[in-house]
Amino acid sequence: MSIQVRNLVKRFGSTVVCDHLNLDIRAGELVALLGPSGSGKTSLLRIIAGLERPDSGSVLFQGEDATFVDTRERNVGFVFQHYALFGHMTIFENVAFGLRVRPKATRPSEPELVAKVTALLKLVQLDWIADRYPHQLSGGQRQRIALARALAVEPQVLLLDEPFGALDAKVRKELRRWLRRLHDEMHVTSVFVTHDQDEAMEVADRIVVMNHGRIEQEGAPDAVYDRPATPFVLQFLGDVNLFRGRFGHSPGGAAGADDVSYVRPHELAVLGTAEDGSLAATLSQALTVGPRTRLEFKRDDDGSYVDVELPRQEYTALRESLDLHTGSHVHLKPLRVTRFAASR
C-alpha cells in the first residue's frame, strides 16, 4: 500500500516537530527516516500509524485520506524500540494477540490461529520458545517476536521505530540484514526510523533525511551520500572537513573567498610535495582502529585541524615512502570537493 503525506504539521507546545512535510512512499518500498533526535522522524512515523494526530495536513493510504482513521482500523504493524511486548503473556500469546482481539466474525478458529502463530514463530525462527515469557528472552529475540506480532495481523504497512536501537552492535548488524531479506520476500511497504546512517544506508531502498521537522533530502542511499543537497545532509551522513575561503582548485573548480568547501576524510590525498591546489599541514596524530587509520593534521596557515582517513595498508606504505611521523610536514590535496551555492 502506498503512503502519501501532505503538508503535515505537528506541534508540541511551541516546538514544531513536523513542519509542512510532504512525502510519497511507494507500495512495497522500504524507506528509512533518518535524522538526529528531535528531527521529527518519530513523530512522523507515529502520525502515519495513527498514534498521534497532526495539527494540520493529511496522511493518505493508497490515495484515500486516512488522517482521521483510528489506529485500530489502519491495518498497520508497529514495532517499538523497546519491543513493548506483553510481559504477562507467553511468546505464543503475544503473537496471537492481534488475532484474539478481533471481533468474532473475523476471528480465526483456534486451529487456524495456532497454525498461523506457529508459522510466524518459524519465520522469525523462534518457534522453540513459544511457551516462554518475554523477560526470559534476549533483546534480539524480543525484537523478532515484536516483529512477528506486528506481522500477525497481516498489515498493509510496517512501521518500525528505531527497531534496533536498544540492541548491541553485533546483534544489530545481523538483524538489519535479516530485516532487509525479510522485506525482499514479503514486499510489505515498510518505513523505519533511525538515527544511524549506516543502518539507513544498509537496509533502505530510499532514505529520507530529516532535520528540525523538515525533509532535507530524499533519495537512494548512494545518491544521498554522493550528492547531498544541503550541508546538513553532508555532515550527518559521515565525517567531513570544512574549509573556508579559496581552496581545492582542481576537482571542484575555484572557490570564492566566502565559500565553504567540504571534503570527506577519505577523499584527501597525502603528498610529499606541494601541488596545485594542495595545502601544507603537519601530522599531529595517527590512530589505527581495525582496518582503517585516522590521521589528524594541523594546517600550517591557520592552525585548524584536518582529518584524513585511509586503509591501514595505505598508511603503512605512506609511512615508508614519505617517512611520515608525528610532526612531519606534508601536503594535502582534495580528490573531491563539495560546495553549496549561496552559502547559508
Added chain:
Amino acid sequence: MSSTSLALPRVTVPVAVPPRNALAAPAEPAWVRRLLIGVALVFLVLFLFVPLATVFAEAFKKGIDVYLAAISESDALASVKLTLIAAGVAVPLNLVFGIAAAWAIAKFDFRGKQVLLTLIDLPFSVSPVIAGLIYVLIFGLQGWFGEWLRDHDLKVIFAVPGIVLATVFVTFPFVARELIPLMQAQGNEAEEAARVLGASGWQIFWRVTLPNVKWALLYGVILCNARAMGEFGAVSVVSGHIRGQTNTMPLHIEILYNEYQFAAAFAVASLLAALALVTLVLKYLVEQRVHAQMRAPLIEPQSSPGATP
C-alpha cells in the same frame, strides 16, 4: 504470508548472569556485625514482638472460655459486623477510584494533574480526627446538610453511613498511591502496541493494563483493607459510640478497656492483631510474586536443540 526459509544469522547473545554473591559479606569485623544485629534484634523484640505477644497472652489469660465468650458476645459481634461492612464498602470503592485515578494520571496529560495528585495524598497528611470532624461539620445537625438530612429523616453522623464515609476517606490513597508510580514507569507503549494490533479500549484495559499492575493492585488492596479495619480516629469522631450499633472493632476495644474488662478487650484486640498478621503474610507472598517476576532468569538462546535451523 508464507513460512519462508529465511536464514537468520545465528544470533549469539552474551547472556549476562548477575553474580550470585553480588552482595558479598562486608569487611567489618565479626563483633561489629554481631553487635549491630543484636541491637536490631533487641529493638524488634522490645517494640514489636513483646506487644504483639502481650495481646494474645492477655486475651487468653482467663482461659479459652472467657476468650470465646468475649468474642461471641452480641456487642462484639455487632462491632465485627460493622467493621466488615465499613471495609466491605471502602475497599471496593477505593479500588475502583484508585484504578481510575492511576489510569488518568499515569496515561494522560491534563490540566490539574498535580492538583489531583496532591488531593489524593490529603487523607495521609490530615489527622484522622480532623477527617472525622470534616464529616461532622458537613453532615452533622449544625453542619451544611444537617437540617436537610434531618428533614428527610436521613442519618449520616452517629450512624453507619458516617462510619463508612470516614473509612473511605482515610483509606482513599492506598490503591491509587500503589498504582501510580508503577503505571508511570510502565508508560504507554504496551497499550499503544495493543491498539495498533486492533484491540478496543476495554480489551486493552482487561488484557494489557490490568494484568500488568495486578500484583501492585492486590498489594494496595491489602494495605487499604488493613487500614479500613483498623481505623480509629476518624471513625471515633463520627460514630457516637453506640454499643451494638455504631461501634467498630477498634472502638469496641477501647470501650471494653476503659471499663476494665481487660480480658474481653484483649480478646477482640487479638482478632485485629490476627488480621494484621494475616495481612503481613499476604503482603509478603504478594511481594514474593512481584520480585520473582522481576528476577526471572534469562535463557541461553543456544541451549535449546531447536535453536539452529
